[in-house]
Amino acid sequence: MRSRVGAGSWCPKRLRWYLEREPWALSAVPHIFLRVIERQLRQTSPGASPGARFGAVSVVHRFGAALNRHVHFHCCVLDGVFEGGPTVRSSSDPPNP
Ligand SMILES: [Zn+2]
Numbered sequence: 001m002r003s004r005v006g007a008g009s010w011c012p013k014r015l016r017w018y019l020e021r022e023p024w025a026l027s028a029v030p031h032i033f034l035r036v037i038e039r040q041l042r043q044t045s046p047g048a049s050p051g052a053r054f055g056a057v058s059v060v061h062r063f064g065a066a067l068n069r070h071v072h073f074h075c076c077v078l079d080g081v082f083e084g085g086p087t088v089r090s091s092s093d094p095p096n097p
Contacts, residue, residue: 015029016070016071019071020069020071026060026071029073030058030060030073030075033058033073033075034054034056034058034075034077037054037056037075037077038053038054038056038081041054041077041079041080041081041091042054042081044091045080045081045090045091045093046093047093048081048083049083051083051084052081052082052083053081053082054077054078054080054081054082055077055078055082056075056076056077056078057075057076058073058074058075058076059073059074059075060072060073061073061074079091079092080093
């Protein structure tokens with residue numbers, strides 16, 4: 001498993017109006033974002049099946065450093081996918097023989 005750890009926040013400006021006013025958008029955006037990450041991890045993890053799952057935690061942050069309104073998400077994502085049990089397939093693993 002790769003030992004790299006990263007952090008960051010991101011939200012397109014066009015979505016901010018909806019994120020500040022529409023509760024459905026506040027749950028839909030991170031769901032879509034994390035689904036794309038999961039698909040990418042599956043594709044880049046050698047030997048991972050289509051049913052492999054990833055691990056992530058997402059938190060909504062509603063304000064910026066100046067306590068201004070700034071809706072964005074913080075996500076912590078494991079760099080790899082899990083296969084039905086304790087097996088972890090990482091994007092940095094060599095392919096299965
Ligand atoms: Zn934040």
